[in-house]
Amino acid sequence: MxxxxxxxxxxxxxxxxxxxxxxxxxxxxxxxxNPYPPSPMVRAAILAEVGVAGENLRKYPDPGSRAMREAAAQLYDVPVEWVITANGSDELLNNLIRACVGEGEEVGYVHPSYSYYATLAEIQGGRVKTFGLTEDLRIRDFPERYEGRLFFLTTPNAPLGFAFPLAYIDELAGCCTGVLVIDEAYVDFAEFSAMELVKRHPNVVVTRTFSKSYSLAGMRLGLAVARPEIVAALDKIRDHYHLDRLALVAATAALGDQVYLRETVARIRATRVRFVAGLQALGYSVIPSQANFVFASPPDRGGKRIYEALHARKILVRYFADPVLAHGMRITIGTDEEMSTTLAALQEIG
Ligand SMILES: Cc1ncc(COP(=O)(O)O)c(C=O)c1O
Structure with a gap:
């Protein structure tokens, strides 16, 4: 047994x-x-919550994440009932599958994209269908009527960095008879978001993370915006105290400091432009990126060789052995100094 x-x-x-x-x-x-720290307001909010003697930590946090949800609702211009918070956006991806996909039912996503979708589908006993990409970075053979229970669309795509056009995502939402989850983990670094589609399509869910643009990977925070029926379902199946007190005040403070967010994002985007120019000067091909990373391939398309040579120099990038990705690497955009060091290392490696 x-x-x-x-x-x-x-x-x-x-x-x-x-x-x-x-x-x-x-x-x-x-x-x-993110190479930069979170907004100073985040640190101040955490310290205030801890207090002198840690008195607040004795008490459970708000199970409804009310203040954080109100801040998000204001930012995205939706009613508070349209917002759900999460312990990292991974929690939302997990609960969306649990809420929508029964055993043997289909979950779809683009390959390559975030490989955790496959793991979550496996846990649930769902059936996975992957769709490849065309040369012009559209989904290959996506049906006019897609009947899978849930489709994950990562835009900007990870690990490639490009974003699907808004009109195209709008069309996809109309094709899906099940839920379309738009995973916008990297959207703050992009030119536009698909958030407005939540209002136009009852089956659209947009997920966001605080791990990238808000510099809060260590706090494990995410949120989703969707119709209240979907939010209510996700609310039923989550752990009731899924966000601790420090995470809640950190997220609320971070959402409240959009000036800092814009400044940090602008710095990273400027570094991205310089880094891409440097890579191209070394003969690398780089997919135009809307994220805080780039996918780059060396002239000999030997991603692993470069990954290992960088590793030996204490520079850690992401290499994927998957045959569609093995020709390159995903490189996060760090500080200007880190990216200059990386370019110098790449030049030396040749
Ligand atoms: C596309 C995508 N979605 C979701 C996540 C998960 O983010 P979080 O840290 O909020 O769980 C990541 C993390 O790298 C990601 O790349």
Whole structure:
């Protein structure tokens, strides 16, 4: 007799990007963290919440994340009932599958995109259907009527960095009979968001993370905007105290400081422009990026060779052995100094 469900016993499990224990000795460009600290208001809010003696930590947090949801609702111009918070956007992706996909039912997504979708589908016992990309970066053979229970659309795409045009996403939403989850983890670095589609299509959910643009990967924060029926369903199946007190005040403060967000994002975008120019000067091909990373291939298309040579120099980037990605690497945009060091290393590696 086995104690486990067969799909859990058989699955390999998701492998997150490497988090070196001696992170300070690396230039760490492998998990798309922000090189700048969060808004000073975040630090102030956390310290105020801790207080002198940590008195507040004795008490449970607000199970309804009210202040954070109100801040998000104001920012995205939707009623508060349209917002749900999460312990990282991963929690939302997980709960969306749990809420919408029964055993044997279909979950679709683009390949390549975020490989955690596959793991979540496996846990649930869902059936996965992947769609490739065409040369002009559209979804290959997407049907006029897509009947999978849920489709994850990562835009900007990770790990490639390009964004699908808004009119195209709008069209996809109309094709899906199930839920279309627009995973906008990187959207603050892009030129536009698809948030307005939530108001136009009852089946659209937009997910956001605080791990990238808000520099809060360490706090585990995310949110989604969707119709209240979907939000209410997600609300039923989440852990009731999924966000701790410090995370809640951090998120609320971060949402409240859009000036800081815009400044940080502008710095990273400016560094991205300089880094891409430097890569191109070395003969790399680079997919135009709307994110805080770029996908770049060396002239000999030997992604692994460059990854290993950078690794030997204590520069950590993300290499994917997947045949459609093995020709290049995903490189997070760090500070100007980190990217100059990386370019100098790439030049030396040749
Ligand atoms: C496309 C995409 N979606 C979601 C996530 C998860 O983000 P979070 O840290 O909010 O769980 C990531 C993290 O790298 C990502 O790349």
């Amino acid at each position: 086995t104690l486990l469900r067969p799909n859990i016993a058989a699955m390999a499990g998701y492998v997150p990007g490497f988090q070196p224990p001696d992170a300070e000795r690396w230039i760490k460009l492998n998990t798309n963290e």
